[in-house]
Amino acid sequence: MVQIRNVNKSYGSNHVVKNLSLDVYEGEFLTILGSSGCGKTTTLRMVAGFEQPTSGEILVQGENIANKEPYERDVNTVFQSYALFPHMTVFDSVAYGLKMKKVPKKEIHTRVLEMLELVQLGGFEKRMPAQLSGGQKQRVAIARALINHPKVLLLDEPLGALDLKLRKQMQLELKRLQQKLNITFLYVTHDQEEALSMSDRIAVMHDGALEQVGKPKEIYEAPQSKFVATFIGETNLFEGVVRGLRDHLVSIAVESGTILGSGEGFAENEMIAVSVRPERMQYSLTPVEGFTIEGIVKEQVYVGSVLKSIIVLQNGYEVKLERLAGEMLPINGTVYPYWEPKDARLIHPRDQEFFSAVENVKMA
């Protein structure tokens, strides 16, 4: 549906988007996820036509839209600031897109009322933006964009200004709208939970470059980079050197000892990162074969069904452990953290991350 190909964007010497390539499929809900300043909004604005790529091309349904003005593109945008027209009623705002397309007046009328009904704003058509609450404003903004049946709807952190409860509610509504109207959504957010719960696929961006694209489950369970592992959810990250390989088992020497992981395509003496989710982490009171790390239980927090613990390793590194509530760990006692080798994610570090790994090893 949308193909972004080798797109770069620089402001002066500031390289904001770096060689980004991304395909958005028809009818899917794709989220670009990243912290603020990672270039995600700029990417969206280039698809909308408010910014021009420095190089590369963007295709919508196979057609290059590089030289098209925003008003010539068959995409619509929902802005974080709502961007409602302060001097136009709800009806006029929502009707404007159709008016520009020269749709007959009668049809505009019925379609606008239908659309307002769909976003649960029936009866609000005579209101001015100043008379609406935040959630209602955002519904108007969504209705205004959706009524044009765009090929792609671009959403730039549309729920960022709403409070938590409203945000949750709007997340469900957006997902419902997307499935009902079967329109391709390209959504931008820094909220990982939002991304995980709404998206068909997530594209994680970091520092202007694409880190990983995949289904929410893949992104969470199989992060391909250190950034993705730490940005999405909580994780325990170790860095070290491959010391031994046996079948799929990989033994890794890290600063505080030896740990196990499983995977293929690794070589001895290679620097790698290991990510273990807190809920996959286990502990034992006696040493476990293959693991030589040990630590002291520092803190335990009981959060209803889950018990969260922090174990401090000998080098000061804090390991987070989460389990369904059960037996408490011995506080200040010595324990041996371990995990099933298949639960550890082995990550090839990129060049820039290489040096910190080397340093860690030297210290050990």
Next chain:
Amino acid sequence: MCRQTKEKCAHNAGAVYCGLIYAFLFLPIVVIVINSFNATNTKPYLTWKGFTLDWYGKLFQNSALLDSFQNTIFIAVTSTLLSTFIGTLAAVGMYKYKFRGKNIIDGLLYIPVVIPEIVLGISLLTLFTNTNIPRGLLSLVLAHTTFCIPFVIFNIRARLDGYDKSIEEAFMDLGANRLTTFLRITLPVLAPGIGGGALLAFTLSIDDVIVSYFTNGLTMTFPLKVMESIKSGVSPDVNALSTLILLATMVIVILTQSNLLKNLRKVLKRQS
């Protein structure tokens, strides 16, 4: 003293103080209004000799005074239109685009506002003489436009401070081109700022003396005419014209302050 009497005293003192302020502000104006009905015939036209409407009649025979008033209105309207047009484009342009030396240009805007008017008057006179621009209506309009532009820009810029650029993008997103977007979104949203700037420009132009004094040539404006007539005491027909202007101003202020206009607009809308 009990608390209630104390409060009463404070209340009364406040009322007196307030009354004094308003007396201070409005007494001079009242004097002009009263004097315009004064039947005296001898200079300096200050002693009360009974009520008359003669001066209002004489006013309409005093063609020099009426001409000067006409000039003033013409200059004010023209320079308001010009300065509002130029000022609006300048303010919007400087808001939207980044370019080299923008800060310097920004700062330069303050200069016509802060330099003494007399300096501006002299420099404009020199400029007009050197460029052979005939002194008269044309030079007056140019001069007034010059000192009005910064005020218009400041007014619109204040409005632009809270302006969300993305509403323009949203409008284009719906299929409107740049011109339509400017006319349908930018202008209406900025309208209060533009209107305020225009009103300010109009008032500045209509009562300007100093700059006009240097650039008028043989053309008389109403303030200049009043200045001239002062030499022989303010003649009551000037008072009469001032009273009429005052009346017109008050009507405008009342109209804009009250909801009259709003209601009127509603009625018109309903009819259409």
